[in-house]
């Protein structure tokens with residue numbers, strides 16, 4: 001194990017810059033859910049990249065945001081804890097929007113203080129003209145003394161290997177931290193809940209996706225056919241009228257969410273899935289510490 005390198009890399013940045021897309025692209029499988037809406041990720045998601053002579057443990061974090069409810073605070077706390085735990089910080093910005101005030105504040109409030117090796121990743125370069133990349137790199141060097149700046153497209157898989165090799169150079173010498181066959185640490189129930197939540201994010205709008213939390217109550221193999229998984233999940237919403245929207249006309253919305261989740265889970269888990277979704281109103285679930293812990297949203301205290 002001489003010369004082996006291993007360490008933690010926190011993937012941070014404001015909402016919607018493509019952190020989860022990048023994690024999935026690096027690991028090569030869907031570990032973290034993705035959506036076009038901000039504030040998709042609510043928990044720290046770990047993905048292990050095994051490469052020659054090294055192991056990189058990536059921590060996908062929720063977008064850093066402002067908010068008063070306990071959910072938002074817990075979510076941001078988990079992002080900050082990941083930054084603090086990490087050996088290396090990988091900050092993402094979006095090429096098309098360039099540096100926003102929010103991005104600058106993240107540098108100021110969370111990154112500059114820590115003095116850890118920090119790699120700036122300029123994501124979504126597929127959305128801008130090539131000749132705009134260099135000026136953006138130039139601007140970035142004036143904002144903070146990043147150790148490296150790597151332009152990529154997480155969605156189109158551009159420059160991902162270059163990014164991995166760059167990260168590798170900053171890893172400390174260490175024996176492997178995870179067994180060779182492990183790529184994540186997310187418990188199955190939480191993973192299934194995330195996939196269901198992703199379908200809610202895709203199909204609902206305005207405040208509805210943010211009103212929903214998913215609790216997977218049970219996952220059971222068939223007694224005779226072990227290739228079938230029976231899954232029961234609760235969708236908690238904040239208000240009675242949200243319940244109506246999630247269920248939809250004659251149950252159409254719930255059917256759509258259920259069918260999409262089932263299809264994807266069948267592919268991801270390579271099993272046949274029987275999925276039962278139940279919608280329940282739980283006012284102020286975002287303030288319910290016990291429930292937040294049960295849902296995996298409070299990973300700190």
Ligand SMILES: Nc1nc2c(ncn2[C@@H]2O[C@H](COP(=O)(O)OP(=O)(O)OP(=O)(O)O)[C@@H](O)[C@H]2O)c(=O)[nH]1
Pocket residue numbers: 014015016017018019020021022033034035036037038039040041042061062063064123124125126127152153154155156
């Ligand atoms: N064109 C383009 N779109 C991208 C790229 N990377 C991510 N996206 C899109 O950006 C949106 C947000 O992606 P996510 O990966 O969910 O972003 P995130 O930073 O994890 O967002 P939060 O979890 O809400 O903080 C999705 O619609 C992605 O498909 C990219 O390289 N190019």
Ligand SMILES: [Mg+2]
Pocket residue numbers: 019020021032033034040041061062063
């Ligand atoms: Mg995310």
